[in-house]
Amino acid sequence: MKILISSHAFAPNVGGIETVTGLLAAEFVQLGQLVKVVTQTPSDDTEDRGYPVIRQPSVSELVSAVRWCDLLWQNNLSLRTLWPDLLLRRPVVISHQGSYCRAPAGIALVERLKHAVVRSTTSVAISKAVAACFNTDSTIIPNPYDVRRFSLDSSNEERPDDLVFLGRLVSEKGIDVLLKALAKLRAHGLSPKLTIVGVGPEFTATEQLAEALKLNNQITFAGLKRDEELVTLLRKHKVLVVPSRYDEPFGVVALEGIACGCVVVGSAGGGLPEAIGPCGIIVPNGDAGALAQALEQLLLNPNERKHLLSRAPEHLARFHPTTIAKTYLTLFHSKLS
DSSP states (O other), X not given: OEEEEEOSSOTTSOSHHHHHHHHHHHHHHHTTOEEXXXXXXXXXXOOOOSSOEEESOOHHHHHHHHHHOXXXXXXXXXXXXXXXXXXXXXOEEEEEOSTTOSOOOSSOHHHHHHHHHHHTSEEEESSHHHHTTSSXXXXXXXXXXXXXXXXXXXXXXXXXXXXXXXXXXXXXXXXXXXXXXXXXXXXXXXOOXXXXXXXXXXXXXXXXXXXXXXXXXXXXXXXXXXXXXXXXXXXXXXXXXXXXXXXXXXXXHHHHHHHTTOEEEEXXXXXXXXXXXXXXXXXXXXXXXXXXXXXXXXXXXXXXXXXXXXXXXXXXXXXXXXXXXXXXXXXXXXXXX
């Protein structure tokens, strides 16, 4: 099968969609499929990925790529690369990552057009929460995580560090909720250390809040970490905290943490609980008190952490890239028959 993948963002950019597209493109090739990727991400990158990447395609390049394929898979809907299919009529499968899943408000012509497209194409949602956003039946196929990178280090069972936050420093990620939870824990006589991994526009505000709450001596700002450096850091921590204020569409970060031996405390809204599964605790979005209670429970009970992580192998197996890729290929083949 010749699969054309449309991914608006792609490597060398770093992000969830970029990672998922790269993982699944590689798996499709390993499973014997022919793959091309079209993206709007520019790059001078000459890495041999085993498939061609067409960056910022011209009209003729895009039409040629769609003509070449047996099926077009869009990892997040892009009207910019969908229009040639109106002429060439290739089967289309669109995976929704959550960026346009809210019901359109007001005029919002682009959003309304996207929702109309969703109703008339084969729809894949990365979580039950995303599927519920659309007035159509969606096949639920979760995102995979990078099993080759994120894994346990069996030689190091000691975890000297307590809490880790991994994410962009923006208000919707709820870092302020986590700092307020730490202040509540201190009132209970607990002062766990927190490592903040990430950068973003709320960095200064986060520093100021930490100072106002007198948490400076508990917090380490680690900046941006990637690849093996990130894996090494996660393996040193007991609990990964994902305190999002908004409803996360899914939560690959939770899978990465679990794979590195962290239990996860995360927000209950959206698809994040589906990623956490039986390997952590969920709390109401934005509730610093509930978050503090969950953190106290896990920090003081190593046996509970061990029990939660005992379920990790079975849970993580559902999100192995090969498993996810085979699920997609079954769907793709059904569209060609």
